[in-house]
Amino acid sequence: MNAAALEIIVGEGTCGIAAGSQEVFDTFKSEAPEASVRTVSCAGMCHQEVLVEINGPKGYYKYGKVTKKEVPKILEHIQKDGEQLAADFVLVAPETPETEDNGYITKQTRIALRNVGQLDPTKIEEYEARDGYKVVRKIAAGMTPEEVISEVKDAVIRGRGGAGFPTHIKWGFAAAQDSETKYLICNGDEGDPGAFMDRSLLEGDPHNVIEGMIIAAYAIGATHGYAYIRAEYPLAVKNFGLAIEAAKAKNLLGENILGSGFDFDIKIKEGAGAFVCGEETALMASIEGERGMPNRRPPFPAVKGLFGKPTIINNVETLSNLPWIVNNGGKAFSAYGTDDSKGTKVFALAGSIKRGGLVEVPMGTTVGEVIYDIGGGSSSGRPIKGAQLGGPSGGCIPASKFDTPIEYAALQKTGAIIGSGGMIVFDDKTCMVDLAKFFLDFTQIESCGKCTFCRIGTLRMKELLVKISEGEAKIEDLDILADLSEKIIDNSLCALGGTAPNPVVTTLRYFRDEYEAHITEHRCPAGKCKALISHVVIQADCTGCTLCEKACPTDAITGEPKVAHSYQINMDKCINCSMCVEVCKPDCILVE
Amino acid sequence: MTTSTLEATVDPELVQTWIAELGDEPAATVPLLQAIQQEYGYLPRTAMDLIVKNTKISGRQIFGVATFYAQFRMKPVGRHLIKVCHGTACHVQGADRLNTALRFSLNMHDEEQDTAPNGSYTISDVACVGCCSQAPLLVIGDAVFGNLSGAFAQRALRKHARQNEEVLAKPEKQAVK
Numbered sequence: 158m159n160a161a162a163l164e165i166i167v168g169e170g171t172c173g174i175a176a177g178s179q180e181v182f183d184t185f186k187s188e189a190p191e192a193s194v195r196t197v198s199c200a201g202m203c204h205q206e207v208l209v210e211i212n213g214p215k216g217y218y219k220y221g222k223v224t225k226k227e228v229p230k231i232l233e234h235i236q237k238d239g240e241q242l243a244a245d246f247v248l249v250a251p252e253t254p255e256t257e258d259n260g261y262i263t264k265q266t267r268i269a270l271r272n273v274g275q276l277d278p279t280k281i282e283e284y285e286a287r288d289g290y291k292v293v294r295k296i297a298a299g300m301t302p303e304e305v306i307s308e309v310k311d312a313v314i315r316g317r318g319g320a321g322f323p324t325h326i327k328w329g330f331a332a333a334q335d336s337e338t339k340y341l342i343c344n345g346d347e348g349d350p351g352a353f354m355d356r357s358l359l360e361g362d363p364h365n366v367i368e369g370m371i372i373a374a375y376a377i378g379a380t381h382g383y384a385y386i387r388a389e390y391p392l393a394v395k396n397f398g399l400a401i402e403a404a405k406a407k408n409l410l411g412e413n414i415l416g417s418g419f420d421f422d423i424k425i426k427e428g429a430g431a432f433v434c435g436e437e438t439a440l441m442a443s444i445e446g447e448r449g450m451p452n453r454r455p456p457f458p459a460v461k462g463l464f465g466k467p468t469i470i471n472n473v474e475t476l477s478n479l480p481w482i483v484n485n486g487g488k489a490f491s492a493y494g495t496d497d498s499k500g501t502k503v504f505a506l507a508g509s510i511k512r513g514g515l516v517e518v519p520m521g522t523t524v525g526e527v528i529y530d531i532g533g534g535s536s537s538g539r540p541i542k543g544a545q546l547g548g549p550s551g552g553c554i555p556a557s558k559f560d561t562p563i564e565y566a567a568l569q570k571t572g573a574i575i576g577s578g579g580m581i582v583f584d585d586k587t588c589m590v591d592l593a594k595f596f597l598d599f600t601q602i603e604s605c606g607k608c609t610f611c612r613i614g615t616l617r618m619k620e621l622l623v624k625i626s627e628g629e630a631k632i633e634d635l636d637i638l639a640d641l642s643e644k645i646i647d648n649s650l651c652a653l654g655g656t657a658p659n660p661v662v663t664t665l666r667y668f669r670d671e672y673e674a675h676i677t678e679h680r681c682p683a684g685k686c687k688a689l690i691s692h693v694v695i696q697a698d699c700t701g702c703t704l705c706e707k708a709c710p711t712d713a714i715t716g717e718p719k720v721a722h723s724y725q726i727n728m729d730k731c732i733n734c735s736m737c738v739e740v741c742k743p744d745c746i747l748v749e
Numbered sequence: 750m751t752t753s754t755l756e757a758t759v760d761p762e763l764v765q766t767w768i769a770e771l772g773d774e775p776a777a778t779v780p781l782l783q784a785i786q787q788e789y790g791y792l793p794r795t796a797m798d799l800i801v802k803n804t805k806i807s808g809r810q811i812f813g814v815a816t817f818y819a820q821f822r823m824k825p826v827g828r829h830l831i832k833v834c835h836g837t838a839c840h841v842q843g844a845d846r847l848n849t850a851l852r853f854s855l856n857m858h859d860e861e862q863d864t865a866p867n868g869s870y871t872i873s874d875v876a877c878v879g880c881c882s883q884a885p886l887l888v889i890g891d892a893v894f895g896n897l898s899g900a901f902a903q904r905a906l907r908k909h910a911r912q913n914e915e916v917l918a919k920p921e922k923q924a925v926k
Contacts, residue, residue, distance in 0.1 A: 171878070171879065171880050171893065172880050172882055172883055172895070174893055175880050175883045175886055175893035175894065175895035176883060176895055176896070203880075203881075203882030203883065204882050206882075206883070347877075347879065348876065348877075349877070350835070350836035350837045350838075350840075350876050350877035351836055351837035351838055351877060351881055352877075352879075352881075353877070353879035353880065353881055355879075356879040357879075387879075388783070388820055389875065389876070389877070389878055389879065390879060391891070426779075426780075427779075427780070427783060428820075429779050429782070429783065429814075429818035429819070429820040429821065430818050430819035430820035430821075430875075430876065431817065431818050431819060432876065443779065444776065445775065445776050446774070446775040446776040446777060446778035446779055446806070446810070446814065447775075447778075447810070447813075447814065448813050448814055448817040449817065449818070505881060506882075507837075507838035507881035507882050507884060508837075508838050508841050508842070508881075508884075509841070509842075513838075513881065513882035514882050545837065548837070579837065581837045581838055581841060581881075583841055587841050592840075592841070595837070595840050596837075599876070602819075605817075708899065708900055710849060710850070710852075710853035732849075734845075734846055734849040734899070735843070735846060736846055736849065736850060736898075736899040736900070739843075739846065739898040739899055739900065740898070740899075740900055
């Protein structure tokens, strides 16, 4: 076979690697030694990892969920004329109609994510070939900071990190400061569990973020930049570092960029694992080498920020939109969206969802469209109960609110927020008390301890939630929860405390019946809270396959191997870990 | 069980190289601690003392910073670190079961214990790894394993142990929390 004509592209973002892309890559290399095999960053189609694209003699192919076993089948498939491979891992082939899974990408509007998964992030030429660094060249050709700000003003883009403050107004404060040294910080401390767009952008299209930083720095007159990246994202740190070096070598960064007279350099600061460092003043304290604790504002960072100098902090996604905005005009960006919110927003779709990954849609798209049309609905086949938007600062909304358009004001009315864009979908097997407890546990640990209400209040809330989940609470405890929520929100300095009770507030609003079932009936309707459930073998369905016995860490399951209907669970030994449920093939272990 | 054998011997010259490279200003605190932990897996007291002695960073500051950030560990770790992701998606998909399964495989029966008795593996819960579509997942060394169940997590561990010539004791069946 003539494999020389083949171009094989393997997705190797963190998700791809987790799914085993290295093995697939190596197998293609050895099975098709003449072909050009290369890697690209994460395409945001995480549910289909490992994702393989092939440009063959007959056209373009895309395969999902590839393991090394499929490699020979794939190599055979592309050689055969017009033959359809009856396998579900073929997503796109020249002779087959567009599959539903490909619609996952085609139904999106990708601006921030436009290059992600399309190029090799370690090659600056590939970014340049896609209009990369064109804005830097425009700047060198005489585009003024005012012109840059004006485009961003026309775009009406609001900060994508969570707070949603208009970017051009924020810039305006710093631009007005008369100071020789100003700082521009890229906030890549994506601490919100459940959001990963910043990771994908930093590792998948780092030059786009760098160009965004150059644009922002030029607009406000900053000469020094910091990229604050979470230490949990090693690939992002690596790719971003390589990109800085490559840009410097081409004088796109550094002194007198392309002869424009504008100097700007970027240093990477690795975060050390503190959620609160996503807050601007805490992030700056962290760069200065202090404990990452927030400070009172004013003075705002734009006036007196890092090392006492005017500082602008922009989120990774905000910065990723800037090159496109300046190239295509701010009005092209604001043509997307609604009156309230312009442009597009990236969501990290995960949880009990069929097609999870990164989704970029115009503002105004409804939550339901994202979950059902793009995400394909529930992965388990069980009904979707709701979704959690915006991470620990956000809220849970029930499926009945899925017709809410994604825009700042409309979502806020439901109690949820756009936030950084985490969207976790859950089915009826997720307990809302447990979920609220999970978030409070997170914020309680992450509270820096500066404000009393946040430090102690979140702990008290967590204790109450533990009591509820163990069936030990009284119904009045729900009022105490609501009261504590209000006081923590009102008496915290930064947004961590100011939003920490939101998961409780929203679950109490929409799923109060679940709280009441725990308290009055000592029952966890979703079968999740360990103190209130027990595991029982439905002996009629048991095949005697022994899998549950092997999986059980406590020897609680006994029976006669290969003898159907013989297994049973000793309640005294069972720790309700559900490992038996995971392995049981006939699905005969009941959790109640 | 004892972890005293896991205590690292600090090389003062290495600490000096890091100071020369990263600076002796207070702003270098986090990168210096990261360098120490990268080398030894945790923050040995002697290494922090050396930093305080040879830089403008005070003992108050270095201890304050070291105890503030989740990344830093004050206790020695096993030869390999297992990070179990406990982000929202992983939590919803059953990340707790991965802990139960691994603790079982590593004979860790005491709730406080996070390192296997033979010093092979340390289990550490981490906030989101940012790989939510592969939830639940864990990271052993640099290798990420996704879409796990309890049994798959044990298999991933066995594979890693085989490749790294670590011995996994035959698990005693006891209650693990």
